[in-house]
Amino acid sequence: MTGDIAPRDGGCNCGRIRYRLRREPLTCTICHCHRCQKRSGSAFSMSLVVPVEGVLLLAGEPARTERVTPSGAVNASFDCPACQSRLWSRREGGPTLNLRAGTLDEAAGIRPVAQFWTSSAQAWAVLPEAEVLTYPEQAADPAALRAAWRRLRAGQAAITP
């Protein structure tokens, strides 16, 4: 799989929020944690990690909600105030945001290179460990996630044998 993902547009379900992804994502991951299951009403969430300047707002103003993590960091999430679609989240002061991949108008062909929190996953939803980096809880090393993404985008296997 090769080729650029950016630029491409996305938005919420009702169309009030529109954005343009204008930087290449740094990696793509899915999360099986209970919080993501609750939030999505599904088995996992899927995120593209993007530099914060990589998402340009074209229309609308997302509503911001905050959650303070046990370590004291502030995680902000940005949702459509009308239809409640979750668009992205970010750690306050951090250089990247997590764009919800499914909010792109065209997300076909974008696949994750890592999965987190398999300890709380639905068994049928766990991807083969030979194909993606797999972590029982949160991954600690962002460099490994980015290296796997570069391999995948260059047409190689995400995981080196």
Ligand SMILES: [Zn+2]
């Ligand atoms: Zn909306």
Ligand SMILES: [Zn+2]
């Ligand atoms: Zn999660």
